Amino acid sequence: MQIGLVIFPSRTVQDFANSWRKRLDPRYSAIQPHLTLRAGLQISEEELAVITTQLEQAAATQPPFSIRYDRASTFYPVSQVIYLALEDPQPVIALREALCTGHLAETSTPYVYTPHVTLGQELSPDELHDVHASIRQSAIDFTDRVDRVHLLYQTANGSWTAYQSFLLRG
Template identity: 40%
Template sequence: MKYGIVIFPSKPIQDKINSYRKRYDPHYALIPPHLTLKEEFEADDDQIETLITELKHIANETEPFSINVNKVSTFAPVTNTIYLKVEQTKELFDLSERMHTGKFPGERTYSFVPHITIAQKLSDDEYSDIYGSISMQDVQLEDKIDRFNLVYQLDNGIWTVYETFVFGKEYV
């Protein structure tokens, strides 16, 4: 089964981000706005139970922190993806690093760039128009993060939460 590890921002932040995504992101209906800590990976039932134990340890040792979103950016020319840039913090970097060491499967395809995608799979003309328009907007969002989620992909392509891990909570 395919899994991933993500942070979902608060509902007000998701609503703001979805105002862009519903028009420009074909994955809008497949997963809510999120910040990816570990991109999709394959795991069987035994592996996922081992990883859940690791994720509980990580959550236990993590304190809540804030994220700031203050810029529209892009992965062009590699892909015509437009995203909201999340300021890199030590907490975000450390979380991502811990999910790519030890018992966690798979290597990184890309370096960790904290972001929330708002538009993707655009033609060159669409990309130019949309990026030109969106990049002019002032984006200032702040959110308190106190959990991350292990998600998995259903047969219809939709991603859903497998388990949520709250920071600082004593898991047994």
């Protein structure tokens, strides 16, 4: 079973992201806009029980917090991704560090973790720069309250759906 851990933003942020994603993100129909805490991980059914218990316990110690999206940015030239960036990513990074331990720990990643909501990916360099210039003309100022995280699993058709949500209760 393939799983992932995410934060779903508010409907306002999702609507803004989807207005761009529907034409710029080939994964638009596979998953709703989100901030990834733990990217896809292949696990067994036995590990799933351990992970859900671990997440329940860890989420109980984490307090809810607010985040603010204040701009569009890119990962260019490392990858052809354009995304909604956070004014201060540290609270999301701290939450990830608190939750992604044990079976969810990432021992090595090819990139520095940057919490974000993808607006477009797999774009050509020219398209990326054009879209980025266009999005930067939009007023981006969204604030969200993060009070839960979602454990997702990948279905047979490649889409992602929620398995369980965990309230931050610290």
